Amino acid sequence: MASGLNTSYFKENRGHPLSAEEIVRSAGVGKSERALAVLALAAVRPEPVGAAFSNGYGKHKPAQRGSKAISRGEGEPVAHETERKLALDGSTNSRNGPARRKRVNAKKSFKEVKRSASGKRSSARR
Amino acid sequence: MKTNGPTRVFINCPFDEKYVPQFVALLSTIICSGYRPTCVLELPAAKQRLQRIRNLIADSGASFHDLSRVEGARFNMPFEAGLAFAHSASTSAHSIFFMESKRFRLQKTLSDLNGFDPLIHNGNVSGMVHRVLDALSPEQNRPSAKTVIRISRVVLAAIRRLLRTNELDELFSTRGFKVAVAVASQAAADARIIARIARAQSR
Numbered sequence: 001m002a003s004g005l006n007t008s009y010f011k012e013n014r015g016h017p018l019s020a021e022e023i024v025r026s027a028g029v030g031k032s033e034r035a036l037a038v039l040a041l042a043a044v045r046p047e048p049v050g051a052a053f054s055n056g057y058g059k060h061k062p063a064q065r066g067s068k069a070i071s072r073g074e075g076e077p078v079a080h081e082t083e084r085k086l087a088l089d090g091s092t093n094s095r096n097g098p099a100r101r102k103r104v105n106a107k108k109s110f111k112e113v114k115r116s117a118s119g120k121r122s123s124a125r126r
Numbered sequence: 127m128k129t130n131g132p133t134r135v136f137i138n139c140p141f142d143e144k145y146v147p148q149f150v151a152l153l154s155t156i157i158c159s160g161y162r163p164t165c166v167l168e169l170p171a172a173k174q175r176l177q178r179i180r181n182l183i184a185d186s187g188a189s190f191h192d193l194s195r196v197e198g199a200r201f202n203m204p205f206e207a208g209l210a211f212a213h214s215a216s217t218s219a220h221s222i223f224f225m226e227s228k229r230f231r232l233q234k235t236l237s238d239l240n241g242f243d244p245l246i247h248n249g250n251v252s253g254m255v256h257r258v259l260d261a262l263s264p265e266q267n268r269p270s271a272k273t274v275i276r277i278s279r280v281v282l283a284a285i286r287r288l289l290r291t292n293e294l295d296e297l298f299s300t301r302g303f304k305v306a307v308a309v310a311s312q313a314a315a316d317a318r319i320i321a322r323i324a325r326a327q328s329r
Contacts, residue, residue, distance in 0.1 A: 017160015018133050020315035026134075026162050029308045033301070036293055037308035040284035041316070 135262070136182060136189035137165045138206045139225075141298040145195070147282055149297075151251040152190065154278035154310045155258040158269045158319050161187075166206070167303040183210050187220060190258070194227035194249065196235055204236065223261050251278060269319050277317055281310045 018026070024034065105113050135156045139149060156163040164186060169178050183189060183206070191207040207224065214220040224242060226232045227249035233240055245261060247253035255274050263269065285306055288294035296302050314320050 017320055018162055019160075020157070020311040020320055023157055023162045024308055024311045027164075027168075027304060027307045029304045029311075033305045033308045034312070036288065036305055037284070037312045040288050040293070040309060041280065041312055043287055044283040045280050 133161050134164045134182075134186040135161045136186040136210065137163055138189060138203055138210070139192040140195040140203065141167070142195070146285075146297060147251050148192075148247065148249070148254050150282045150285060150306065150310075151254040151275075151278040152192075152258060153306055154281050154313070155255050155274050156262065157307070157310045158274045158277060158314050159259065159262040160320050161262065163307065165303055166202075167298060167300055170300060179206060180209055180213075183213050183220075188223065188262070189214075189220065190223045190225060190261075192225040192247075193232060193236060193244070194225065194247075196231070221261075225257065251275060273317060273319060277310070277313045277319070281306070281313050284309050284313075 108116070137149075137152060137156075139145065139152065141149075153163050164182055166179055166182070169175060169182070189210040191203065191210065193203060193207065195203070207222075210220070210222050214222040224232065224239060224244040226244040226246055229246055232244045245257035247257050252271075252275055255271055255278060259268055259271055259274065285294070285297060288305065289297065294302055294305055297306060
């Protein structure tokens, strides 16, 4: 398996390993390189490897994070969460929700509303 | 508590594009094991380069020599392997590990080393991580190979991103090596992998 004259050196005489901070310091890594490393890691991996289960939100439920955070009164709501809440209030001209349906239907005749609600189309369109 | 011996690990490997994933895996595994990787890339092109390479090897507690690049190889790698071998023969404070991607090939390419079993990494990241962990870490308190492989993939993605966005000019340069060490150390720190090993060893 292992080769060399004294391969057991690192296995037997090993003391405490260096911390990440000590490794970086002894390698002469500067502030700019460290900042670059943090940015690059954040870009390819938004969450730290070990933090997946430590944030209390679970690993595979990113969409729920916003609502849970809001209900707990912590953190900022995510964009889509804000949009959905506002649309339900009917306070915006969002593309979905009851407010839009009401606005659109107001322009239609009674027959058109009935037809669109039942999902039928006129024979002329076919 | 201080370590008992030198904590640097010297890397002697090919510096080409095809070797990048394995280089990153080697670097990440050394860092995840709690050691500081060192390499000739750290030396600026200057006079007395050879003496400084000898000093780097002498300051290291172990060295890895990947002799898998047979075709189109330069002679730097076998030469540095020879320097490290001479150093390890004169002291008990240096472990030397030869690596190959194929079984029995080192017996043909470097028959002087018959009798030494090289670490066979099969030319892939998983093989590299397992073999380096075998060499560096004791059976107990060994970081999980699965975690180290995951970390090395994240580190590789981060470095590729830096190269793509021109934040980094070249990986195999003085600055490239420092950035790679910074990225791998940060990833290991985020995974709290080194701290876990240290805690287990202090028990």
